[in-house]
Amino acid sequence: MMPSGRPALPADPTAFVGRRRETADIRRTLERSRLVTLTGIAGVGKTRVALRAAESMRRAFADGVLFVELSSLSDPDRLAQVVARALEIPDQSVPDLDMLAEYLADKQLLLVLDTCEHLVESCSRLVGGLLTAARGLRVLATSRQPLGAPGEHCLVIRPMEVPAPETAGSVQDLARCESVALFLDRVGAVDPGFELTEQNAPVVGELCRRLDGIPLALELAAGRVRSMPVERILTLLDERFWAEEEDTCADDPRHRTMQAAIAWSHGLCTPAERLLWSGLSVFPARFDLAAAEAVCAQEGLPAHEVYPALDGLVAKSILVCAKGPDRTTYRMPDSLREYGAAQMPDHDRRRVLLARHRDHYAGLAEAASEVPPRDEQAEEWKRVREEWPNLRAALEFCATDPAETDDGVRLVITLTFLWIACGMGREGRHYMEWFVRVARLDEVTRVxxxxxxAYVMVAQGDLRTSRQTLDECADLVSRSDDPLSHIHLEKMRGTLAYAEGDLAAADAHLTEAIGRLRAGGSPDITVLAAMVELGITRLWLGRPDDAAEVLLECKRECEDSGQSWARSWADLGLSLVLRARGELPGALALAKEALRTQRRLHDASGASLCLELVAWLATGQEDPAWAARLLHASHGTWRQVRRPLYGSPHFLAEHARSEETLRRALAPAEYEEAAAEGGAMSMDEAIAHALGEPPGAPQAAPKERVTPLSPRELEVADLVADGLTNKEIAQRLVVGRRTIDTHVEHILAKLDFSSRSQIAAWAIGHREGG
Structure with missing residues (x-):
């Protein structure tokens, strides 16, 4: 985990070879330019070099490094939303660029935007706006052409160094050449017994020269060594490669080399592999074997032959294989995906594959939307959330083809759990508004x-637009004889009244809706959500016993049906009830349990409310500095949500009371330091803090560390070891210079040291010793 708590950069599936000069150039250029774009031909390795440079600069950015892959994004208007989701910013109803600019305004972050060439104008506008608003932001982009944004500094990533003809007979000199080193590393993966010898050195050197040192071309050639000697590969290049190259049309001869290398590799594939290659081009991102079989099995490629063909494409470096603890996935590099798509000129054939792709991921969504046994719900929902690039492609297919809009609407409704419970309301609202405008729907489906x-709008705090949407819905329902439409409208009126603070109306609408919904059979997610809303409404109305009754009933039904998300909200409501009764230990246990589930699901509104609740419960019970950090961490997450679901003057008053109590318990400087530390926390860091977990390892229990230093002193010692001055450490940790001076004095005293160099040496040894 990076300091911000966001996921680490994508892991390299193969070893990183060479490119030291390019990595150093990127680091130096980013020190003086806030926007650096890496350009170069397809297959030259722009992404891998960018990731390597970003990883090496992680410590220079207090808020970490964020990688955003854009090759699967086709709609330029969605760019800001994709970046916002990568940042895991909770939903807001303000324009996305403004939202991003506000969020990043005080951050020190390196943003890596990968594969921008098809979104150049949008990327230029977005980056220009963000760099103007956020002085601590730097952007590293990869693109086949410059973005054209103000202040952009372009670095061309060129092919790897190729061996000079005079080195052909020297094994030692040849092995030091970058392109040869890469080729040998990739050959070693498919033929561990291969060695560079005086006999084959001239052939290897000539092969690397013929391929112009282009990494992807070298990897494609290396993949063939499993089935033929390197001499035969060079002979095939002589026979087929250059003829292919002459047929390609590109100004840069190295680009022609790359295209010819891909065509050559395609020609050496079996018919089944070529058919699968073109079929897999409909996947915008990673996929597994089940998806490949469901989408690509066809005439000439039955399902049982998909895996052998898939394995063959992996062996030939057409696909990158990533083995996880419980799942193996595959990914096709962009330039190879483009080539595969070009091999399928039949538009109808491609449309069939896109429909199969949509149907496969719709099936995954439908399975996850059904109530699974016990605690599997959160994991199933999380897995579907991770398939978002494929789901987005499926929705885009439906949105752009009038014949597919009905299926698109069904998929949007099936994915309700993503929009409501998994922090993806922004994406859901985009597609809902689109299909409301363009789809010809029957009245029941439109309702x-x-x-x-309307529900998503309430979650975003956009209550005015939600009311307008409900008014439109009410007009349709008044002409409908569908009883469920009437009941669900009643429920949403209760939800909106609750959010607006009209508690009497909320009580009436929700009570009516719950009664009518439960009369129709076993409770579904709509009933359970309504019960939570009704329970908290009754608590605010001063009826804690009535609130406890409905919330306990909701929890029992959640446990019986395996509804973990609704159960977490029932626990949250019950925690509020126990707090009102003065039963603080029980209230804290329920709030933390709810928070763990909200974290797994990425439910920003729920997690923010849980954080607030834990902070209130900790006030007066825990270390006041710890509680103050958490209170301001939770307040920071609320600022991102703006007006969260179930927001209330009651909550604001509780926050103010807790803050006043903590100010009295701490000295002014101590309180301000704790407040600054909490306000700088990400959502993940705040949750780890609330649960007593070490930052960056939210699922692990805290480890005992044998050291006389406090956690903050350890952090300061680490930054001293990184060569930062006290002033720079203060800026990094967002505290006063005097605070850091005091920490350093304490460290020297506790460790019986007399110099900063001794602190640095101790900190480095402490890291290595765990």
Whole structure:
């Protein structure tokens, strides 16, 4: 985990070879330019070099490094939303560029935007706006052409060094050449017994020269060594490669080399592998074997032959294989995906594959939307959330083809759990509003879509637009004889009244809706959510016993049906009830349990409310500095949500009371330091803090560390070891210079040291010793 708590950069599936000069150039250029774009031909390794440079600069950015892959994004208007989701910013109803600019305004962050060439104008506008608003932001982009943004500094990533003809007979000199080193490393993966000898050195050197040192071309050639000697590969290049190259049309001869290398590799594939290659081009991101079989099995490629063909494409470096603890996935590099798509000129054939792709991921969504046994719900929902690039491609296919809009609407409704419970309301609202405008829907389906849209708007705090949407929905329902439409409208009226603070109306609407919904059979997610809303409404109305009754009933039904998300909200409501009764230990246990589930699901509104609740419960019970950090961490997450679901003057008053109590318990400087530390926390860091977990390892229990230093002193010692001055450390940790001076004095005294160099040596040894 990076300091911000966000996931680490994508791991390299193979060893990183060479490129030291390019990595150093990027680091130096980013020191003086806030926007650096890496350009170069397809297959030259722009992404891998960018990731290597970003990883090496991680410590220079207090808020970490964020990688955003854009090759699967086709709609330029969604760019800001994709970046916002990568940052895991909770939903807001303000324009996305403004939202991003506000969020990043005080951050020190390196943003890596990968594969920008098809979104150049949008990337230029977005980056220009963000760099103007956020002085601590730097951007590293990869693109086949410059972005054209103000202040942009372009670095061309060129092919690897190729061996000079005079080194052909020297094994030692040849092995030091970058392109040869890469080729040998990739050959070693498919033929561990291969060695560079005086006999084959001239052939290897000539092969690397013929391929112009282009990494992807070298990897494609290396993949063939499993089935033929390197001499035969060079002979095939002589026979086929240059003829292919002459047929390609590109100004840069190295680009022609790359295209010819891909065509050559395609020609050496079996018919089944070529058919699968073109079929897999409909996947915008990673996929597994089940998805490949469901989408690509066809005439000439039955399902049982998909895996052998898939394995063959992996062996030939057409696909990158990533083995996880419980799942193996595959990914095709962009330039190879483009080539595969070009081999399928039949538009109808491609449309069939896109429909199969949509149907496969719709099936995964439908399975996850059904209530699974016990605690599997959160994991199933999380897995679907991780498939978002494929789901987005499926929705885009439906949105751009009038014949597919009905399926698109069904998929949007099926994914309700993503929009409501998994922090993806922004994406859901985009597609709901689109299909409301363009789809010709029957009245019942249109009502369902509008009600879902209104719910997401409430979650975003956009209450005015939500009311307008409900008014439109009410007009449709008044002409409908569908009883469920009437009941769900009643429920949403209760939800909106609750959010607006009209508690009496909320009580009436929710009570009516719950009664009618439960009369129709076993409770579904709509009933359970309504019960939570009703329970908290009754608590605010001063009826804690009535609140406890409905919330306990909701929890029992959640446990019986395996509804972990609704159960977490029931626990949150019950925690509020126990707090009102003065039963603080029980209240804290329930709040933390709810927070763990909200974290797994990425439910920003729920997690923010849980953080607030834990902070209130800790006030007066825990270390006041710890509680103050958490209170301001939770307040920071609320600022990102703006007006969260179930927001209330009651909550604001509780926050103010807790803050006043903590100010009295701490000295002014101590309180301000704790407040600054908490306000700088990410959502993940705040949750780890609330649960007593070490930052960056939210699922692990805290480890005992044998050291006389406090956690903050350890952090300061690490930064001293990194060569930062006290002033720079203060800026990094967002505290006063005097605070850092005091920490350093304490460290020297506790460790019986007399110099900063002794602190640095101790900190480095402490890291290595764990």
């Amino acid at each position: 369902r879509l509008l009600l879902l849209l």
